[in-house]
Structure formats: structure tokens, C-alpha cells
Amino acid sequence: MPWIPRYLGRMTETLDPTDWAILVEVQRDGRIPLTELGRRVNLSASATTERLKRLEAAGVISGYRADVDLAKVGYAVLAVVRLKYPGNKHDPLKKLLQRRFEILECLRTTGDDCYTLKVAAGSMAHLEDLVNELTEFGSTTTNLVYSQTQPYRGPQTPPPEL
Amino acid sequence: MPWIPRYLGRMTETLDPTDWAILVEVQRDGRIPLTELGRRVNLSASATTERLKRLEAAGVISGYRADVDLAKVGYAVLAVVRLKYPGNKHDPLKKLLQRRFEILECLRTTGDDCYTLKVAAGSMAHLEDLVNELTEFGSTTTNLVYSQTQPYRGPQTPPPEL
DNA sequence: CAAGATACCGGGGAATCCACGGCATAGCGC
DNA sequence: GCGCTATGCCGTGGATTCCCCGGTATCTTG
The missing domain is CATH 3.30.70.920 (Lrp/AsnC effector binding domain/regulation of amino acid metabolism (RAM) domain)
Structure with a gap:
């Protein structure tokens, strides 16, 4: 994994492939447990948690919503x-x-x-x-x-x- | 609370005001804990769980998604x-x-x-x-x-x- | 090379989720 | 009226998950 400095609070974030994998998974299932999410992206649960928290804090993930069938x-x-x-x-x-x-x-x-x-x-x-x-x-x-x-x-x- | 028979698997479901309150809350925050959700709709955690499961099983709630800032x-x-x-x-x-x-x-x-x-x-x-x-x-x-x-x-x- | 920063891992206490049985009420048949 | 069933709600543990902590490795900077 290449080292990429992260600058939060900017207009556009710098996301590596692991971040994108996390985004894809949580967009598909917003209630996936962190241990399972870590398994999917080949990371431990705690590392996954930190990345997810960062994405939320930076506003990349603006929230979680249930999808209702109209x-x-x-x-x-x-x-x-x-x-x-x-x-x-x-x-x-x-x-x-x-x-x-x-x-x-x-x-x-x-x-x-x-x-x-x-x-x-x-x-x-x-x-x-x-x-x-x-x-x-x-x-x-x-x-x-x-x-x-x-x-x-x-x-x-x-x-x-x- | 009036007694309303429920018929699952139909095109349109019969939802009482409590069901709608649950839908509003989970659409606002898809990761809300069930205990907190129960508090918001004046129900115990287990009763809330059963209603939520029913809504999911009936397809009223089709899934949960993270919202990503484009x-x-x-x-x-x-x-x-x-x-x-x-x-x-x-x-x-x-x-x-x-x-x-x-x-x-x-x-x-x-x-x-x-x-x-x-x-x-x-x-x-x-x-x-x-x-x-x-x-x-x-x-x-x-x-x-x-x-x-x-x-x-x-x-x-x-x-x-x- | 040392100091700082970043990212990862693992562990243990706290909170949550989940499945069970019990209780109250509405509808149904007799 | 009287049981019987179904529905909806509650409370209680046991398993799972979450969350905060310290420790380690790597890279950047001075």
C-alpha cells in the first residue's frame, strides 16, 4: 500500500483503492458489520473502523439511509x-x-x-x-x-x- | 393502538402510524440503534425489532445504503x-x-x-x-x-x- | 539517525443485537 | 359467555459487535 498523505476538510479527498472498496461495500449494504467489512477489503476490523470514521468525518460519507419501496x-x-x-x-x-x-x-x-x-x-x-x-x-x-x-x-x- | 391485520407479500402494505414513524427515522439515519429507535417511536427495543424485520421481509425496506458526497x-x-x-x-x-x-x-x-x-x-x-x-x-x-x-x-x- | 506522523494490529470492557418464553388483547367458533 | 388462536408487546440472558486503548512497523522530516 503506497503512502498517501491525507488532508481532511478539503473539497475533494484523496482516496486509495481500499477506501473505494469500503465505499462500494457500504453503499451496497449500509449495515454491514465492521468485521465483515474488514474481511471484504482485507483489513482488520479496527483499521477498517478508522478509515470509515475518517470518511464520515471528512464528509465523504454524509449519512446512512434506509431505502423504501415507493x-x-x-x-x-x-x-x-x-x-x-x-x-x-x-x-x-x-x-x-x-x-x-x-x-x-x-x-x-x-x-x-x-x-x-x-x-x-x-x-x-x-x-x-x-x-x-x-x-x-x-x-x-x-x-x-x-x-x-x-x-x-x-x-x-x-x-x-x- | 387499533388492531390491524397484516397481509405480507402484497403489492402495498398496511402501515400504521408507528410503522411510518419507524420509516421516517431509518430513512434519516439508517444506523440508528434499535433501542434508540424504540425510544423515538415509544416502543420497546424488541417490539421495534419485530416491526423492522417485518418491514424488511415485506420488501418495504429494500436495503440500507451509505450516502456518498459526489x-x-x-x-x-x-x-x-x-x-x-x-x-x-x-x-x-x-x-x-x-x-x-x-x-x-x-x-x-x-x-x-x-x-x-x-x-x-x-x-x-x-x-x-x-x-x-x-x-x-x-x-x-x-x-x-x-x-x-x-x-x-x-x-x-x-x-x-x- | 532520531523524532514525528501515519497506518495497522490485537485485546478487553461496554454496548448492541438476537432468540426465547411469557403476558395482554382482539377476533372467532361454539 | 367461554375457550381457542393469533397478534403484538415486553423482558431476559448469551452471542456478537462496537469502541477505546496501547504497541509495532514504515515512511517523512529535520
């Missing part, structure tokens, strides 16, 4: 809504995000549509009600999701040098 | 790419998903653009390289992400009756 809890409809947002009063939208938990994700982007939202609804009527409220902000474009060809996965390797 | 591991650029996909040979795209881990998510949707992808890149040159490869399948529309106004969050309440 359909199983009653959200049968998933949709992507793009919102063309005239003007620059963005506070009302933030208010809406705090009230409407059906909005699962909201990305501000370049291009004609200022925001791209991922929303979940229990029925088409529910989705219509939600889009109605969004349309008060600007024009919307809604696409229903057939299936998640690739459910969200985190980064698995460092980005290539380009 | 910028901290070198992915400075996040983008939404919409892909207009002529024809119906979808296998090559699946191959690409297995090879290109920069594609974090892929949704098949209704509308003019068949697929909506979320991709991460280390630089604009890297993103260009990636979009070039996607353009071989069909025409693409790329929007860079300024910021995640609302990072992904799971469902917090049952859907309203509409």
Missing part, C-alpha cells in the same frame, strides 16, 4: 416534472418543498427548465393535484416513469483523468 | 441527460449501464424523451466524452445541475386519499 407504501405513480420558472423569487418554492413531501427531489439546472423534480403520487388524481400546484409557479412538463432501468447507485470508482 | 470523491459535475431513443433495441443501453458507472440513475419515461439519466462526471471533458457515447443511441438533451435544492428524500407519510 410502490409498497402506496405511491404507485412516479413522475419527472420539469418546471420553467419565470422571475427569481425562489422562496415560495422552498416553502412548497417543506410542505409537499411527495416531491422527493428537486434539482436546479441550466437550460430552459429551471428545475427538475422527481415526484411520487398515490394515484393520477393525486399527481394532477400536485402538478396543479406546481403550475402556479410556471409552466410544467410532466413525464411518467415506466420503470427504473437503473435505480440510483452511488459512485463506484474515481473519475477518469480527462 | 463532489468530495471527485465528481464535480452533475447533469441530467434526456435521451430520445429511436427503435426498440434496449439491450445495448443496458450494456452501457453496466460499463459506465458515471450513469447514476436511468428512468424510462413517457413522452418524447424515452430515458432520463442522472450522470456524474469529474470534468466537462469527461461529461462530453460520456454524452458522446450516449449520442450514439439517439439525440440527447443535457442540463447541468447547479445545486440540489432538495436532495433525495424518501416518503414521509402515506399518500392522501384522492
Whole structure:
């Protein structure tokens, strides 16, 4: 293992292959015991613990989350809504995000549509009600999701040098 | 607490307010100890364990994941790419998903653009390289992400009756 | 070469997880 | 009403895991 100095708190961290192996495993199973994790990455439990703590302290791992099946809890409809947002009063939208938990994700982007939202609804009527409220902000474009060809996965390797 | 019969293995589960409280907590912190979780939802540790196991067995909780900060591991650029996909040979795209881990998510949707992808890149040159490869399948529309106004969050309440 | 820093290992006490049996209540059949 | 069963909750250990400690090897620095 080459010696690589670590400088914490920086924008981008210096991660060696073992760190990446740890990240891959904890992204796959966030509740894996540290002894098992150590076995997977060929390290003792205590060394694995130190690396994991460092990754958490540096903010590389920002937290652990349980993954909930939307359909199983009653959200049968998933949709992507793009919102063309005239003007620059963005506070009302933030208010809406705090009230409407059906909005699962909201990305501000370049291009004609200022925001791209991922929303979940229990029925088409529910989705219509939600889009109605969004349309008060600007024009919307809604696409229903057939299936998640690739459910969200985190980064698995460092980005290539380009 | 009202008595509610439970039927596992169905498309949608019957969840009472305590189940939802558990879901909210484990989505916020997937590594919370069961004793602490029980305290939050006013239940003993063993009762909490049984409910959690049931939710896992029923597939309501599909797994636990560590959340990795993309910028901290070198992915400075996040983008939404919409892909207009002529024809119906979808296998090559699946191959690409297995090879290109920069594609974090892929949704098949209704509308003019068949697929909506979320991709991460280390630089604009890297993103260009990636979009070039996607353009071989069909025409693409790329929007860079300024910021995640609302990072992904799971469902917090049952859907309203509409 | 000595001093400091980094990364790893191993050990032992504390906390957690897990499986068991017991208790209370709701629904069901008689 | 009266048993019987099923469900949900609790409490108790025994096994596992976590967490903090000191010790060692290697590399950097002066």
C-alpha cells in the first residue's frame, strides 16, 4: 500500500483503492458489520473502523439511509416534472418543498427548465393535484416513469483523468 | 393502538402510524440503534425489532445504503441527460449501464424523451466524452445541475386519499 | 539517525443485537 | 359467555459487535 498523505476538510479527498472498496461495500449494504467489512477489503476490523470514521468525518460519507419501496407504501405513480420558472423569487418554492413531501427531489439546472423534480403520487388524481400546484409557479412538463432501468447507485470508482 | 391485520407479500402494505414513524427515522439515519429507535417511536427495543424485520421481509425496506458526497470523491459535475431513443433495441443501453458507472440513475419515461439519466462526471471533458457515447443511441438533451435544492428524500407519510 | 506522523494490529470492557418464553388483547367458533 | 388462536408487546440472558486503548512497523522530516 503506497503512502498517501491525507488532508481532511478539503473539497475533494484523496482516496486509495481500499477506501473505494469500503465505499462500494457500504453503499451496497449500509449495515454491514465492521468485521465483515474488514474481511471484504482485507483489513482488520479496527483499521477498517478508522478509515470509515475518517470518511464520515471528512464528509465523504454524509449519512446512512434506509431505502423504501415507493410502490409498497402506496405511491404507485412516479413522475419527472420539469418546471420553467419565470422571475427569481425562489422562496415560495422552498416553502412548497417543506410542505409537499411527495416531491422527493428537486434539482436546479441550466437550460430552459429551471428545475427538475422527481415526484411520487398515490394515484393520477393525486399527481394532477400536485402538478396543479406546481403550475402556479410556471409552466410544467410532466413525464411518467415506466420503470427504473437503473435505480440510483452511488459512485463506484474515481473519475477518469480527462 | 387499533388492531390491524397484516397481509405480507402484497403489492402495498398496511402501515400504521408507528410503522411510518419507524420509516421516517431509518430513512434519516439508517444506523440508528434499535433501542434508540424504540425510544423515538415509544416502543420497546424488541417490539421495534419485530416491526423492522417485518418491514424488511415485506420488501418495504429494500436495503440500507451509505450516502456518498459526489463532489468530495471527485465528481464535480452533475447533469441530467434526456435521451430520445429511436427503435426498440434496449439491450445495448443496458450494456452501457453496466460499463459506465458515471450513469447514476436511468428512468424510462413517457413522452418524447424515452430515458432520463442522472450522470456524474469529474470534468466537462469527461461529461462530453460520456454524452458522446450516449449520442450514439439517439439525440440527447443535457442540463447541468447547479445545486440540489432538495436532495433525495424518501416518503414521509402515506399518500392522501384522492 | 532520531523524532514525528501515519497506518495497522490485537485485546478487553461496554454496548448492541438476537432468540426465547411469557403476558395482554382482539377476533372467532361454539 | 367461554375457550381457542393469533397478534403484538415486553423482558431476559448469551452471542456478537462496537469502541477505546496501547504497541509495532514504515515512511517523512529535520
